[in-house]
Amino acid sequence: QRLSCDSLWLGADLVTLRDGRYQIIHDGALAVAEGKIAWAGPQAQLPAYNADTTTHFDGGIITPGFIDCHTHLMFGGDRSDEFEQRLNGVSYADIAANGGGILSTVRATRAATEQQLVESARQRLALLLAEGVTTVEIKSGYGLDIDSEVKMLRAIRQLAAQVPAQVVATCLAAHAVPPEYAGRADAWITTLSDQLLPQVAREQLADAVDAFCEHLAFSPAQVKTLFNTATQLGLPVKLHAEQLSALGGSALAARYHALSADHLEYLTEEDVQAMAASGTVAVLLPGAFYLPRETQRPPVELLRQYGVPMAIASDANPGTSPALSLRLMLNMACTLFRLTPEEALAGVTYHAAKALGQQASHGSLEVGKVADFVHWPIARPAELTYWLGGQLPCTTVYRGSVRHGTV
Numbered sequence: 130q131r132l133s134c135d136s137l138w139l140g141a142d143l144v145t146l147r148d149g150r151y152q153i154i155h156d157g158a159l160a161v162a163e164g165k166i167a168w169a170g171p172q173a174q175l176p177a178y179n180a181d182t183t184t185h186f187d188g189g190i191i192t193p194g195f196i197d198c199h200t201h202l203m204f205g206g207d208r209s210d211e212f213e214q215r216l217n218g219v220s221y222a223d224i225a226a227n228g229g230g231i232l233s234t235v236r237a238t239r240a241a242t243e244q245q246l247v248e249s250a251r252q253r254l255a256l257l258l259a260e261g262v263t264t265v266e267i268k269s270g271y272g273l274d275i276d277s278e279v280k281m282l283r284a285i286r287q288l289a290a291q292v293p294a295q296v297v298a299t300c301l302a303a304h305a306v307p308p309e310y311a312g313r314a315d316a317w318i319t320t321l322s323d324q325l326l327p328q329v330a331r332e333q334l335a336d337a338v339d340a341f342c343e344h345l346a347f348s349p350a351q352v353k354t355l356f357n358t359a360t361q362l363g364l365p366v367k368l369h370a371e372q373l374s375a376l377g378g379s380a381l382a383a384r385y386h387a388l389s390a391d392h393l394e395y396l397t398e399e400d401v402q403a404m405a406a407s408g409t410v411a412v413l414l415p416g417a418f419y420l421p422r423e424t425q426r427p428p429v430e431l432l433r434q435y436g437v438p439m440a441i442a443s444d445a446n447p448g449t450s451p452a453l454s455l456r457l458m459l460n461m462a463c464t465l466f467r468l469t470p471e472e473a474l475a476g477v478t479y480h481a482a483k484a485l486g487q488q489a490s491h492g493s494l495e496v497g498k499v500a501d502f503v504h505w506p507i508a509r510p511a512e513l514t515y516w517l518g519g520q521l522p523c524t525t526v527y528r529g530s531v532r533h534g535t536v
C-alpha cells in the first residue's frame with residue numbers, strides 16, 4: 130500500500146533541532162503533505178511514497194526555517210545621519226536636543242502612508258528572506274499615537290499577505306513616551322489600556338503586546354498596568370527588559386508568563402530563576418549590544434545553568450540595531466556572547482518559535498510541524514555561524530512549496 134504526499138526532499142543531512150539540539154539525521158529524507166512534515170528520517174527507512182514532486186539535493190544540510198522573533202522592521206526614514214554625526218563627535222544629547230533619536234523615526238513614521246510603510250519594510254524583509262528566514266516578528270512602536278499605531282499594525286498585516294514568510298505582529302505602543310505626553314507616561318499607558326489595546330484585540334491587529342521597561346521609557350508599575358489589560362484581553366505579552374539597567378522587568382514579565390523577555394544585559398540571578406519557573410524565553414539581541422558598543426553582556430552562563438531557553442534575533446531597528454542579517458546575529462551571538470553554534474542555531478529556530486508561542490507548529494523538523502525549511506550547500510551546521518557576513522546561497526521552502534533561492 131503506497132502512501133501519497135505532495136513532495137519528497139532527499140540527498141541532504143537533516144539538522145532537525147529536536148529539543149533544541151542538532152539531532153542530525155545523516156542522508157535524510159523529508160515527506161511533505163498539505164504544508165506539513167509527514168515524515169522525517171533516514172532515506173534508507175523512507176516508506177514507499179507516491180509524491181507529486183521529488184527534489185534531490187546534492188549533499189548539504191537542511192535546517193528548520195529561520196525565525197527572527199524580534200524586529201522593528203517597519204519604520205519611516207532611517208538614522209544613518211545620526212550614525213555619522215556620532216562618529217564625527219556629536220553627542221547623543223546634542224542629537225536628541227536637535228530632535229534626533231527615536232522621535233525622529235516617530236516623525237518619519239507618522240508622515241509615511243500605510244503603503245510607504247509596507248513597501249520600505251518589504252525591501253528590508255527581502256534581505257532576511259534571502260537568508261532563510263521563514264517567520265519574522267514585526268513590532269509597532271514608532272507611531273506613538275492611536276491612529277499611527279493602528280496604521281503600523283495594519284501595514285504589518287498587509288505585508289504578511291504579500292510575502293511567503295509568516296509575519297507575526299506585536300503591539301509595542303509602549304515603546305517611548307509620545308512627545309504629546311512628555312512627562313505624562315502614566316497618561317499614555319492609560320490611553321493604551323483604555324483605547325488602543327481593546328481595538329487591537331477586537332480587530333486582531335496584533336498577536337502579542339510588548340513594552341520597553343527602562344528608566345527612559347516605562348517603569349515596572351506602568352508595564353504591570355499594561356500587562357493587566359493585555360491579559361484581560363487575552364493577548365500574550367513580551368518585554369524589552371534589563372537592556373540598560375536592572376529594574377526587575379524580566380521577573381515581572383515572568384510573573385505574567387510572558388512569551389519572552391528581550392535584551393537582558395542586566396539580568397539578575399533572581400530574574401533568571403523567575404524566567405526558568407515560568408518558561409519565559411530569553412531573547413538575546415547582539416546587534417543592539419554591538420552597534421551602541423555596550424560592554425555589559427547578558428549572563429549566558431546563568432541562563433544555561435537554570436535551563437532558560439535562549440533565542441537570538443536581529444532587533445532590526447533604525448537606532449540601535451540597523452541589522453538586516455540574522456546570520457550575522459548568529460555569529461555575534463557566538464563571538465560576543467559566547468553561545469555555542471548549536472545554541473545559536475537553536476536560538477533562531479526551536480527557541481525562537483517558543484518566543485512567539487509557536488513551539489507546537491514551528492522551529493524543528495518533526496512530523497506534524499509546518500514544512501518551513503532551508504537547504505544550505507554546506508558541510509556542517511557550524512558554518513552558518515562561522516562565515517561572517519555575505520549571504521550563503523540557500524533554498525528556502527515555505528510550507529513545503531514556495532521556494533526562494535536556487536536548487
Ligand SMILES: O=C(O)CC[C@@H]1NC(=O)NC1=O
Pocket residue numbers: 230231234304341369372417446447448449
Ligand atoms: O532607537 C530606536 O529607534 C529603538 C531602540 C530600541 N528600542 C528599544 O526598546 N530598545 C532599543 O534598543
Ligand SMILES: [Fe+3]
Pocket residue numbers: 199200201369444446
Ligand atoms: Fe527591540
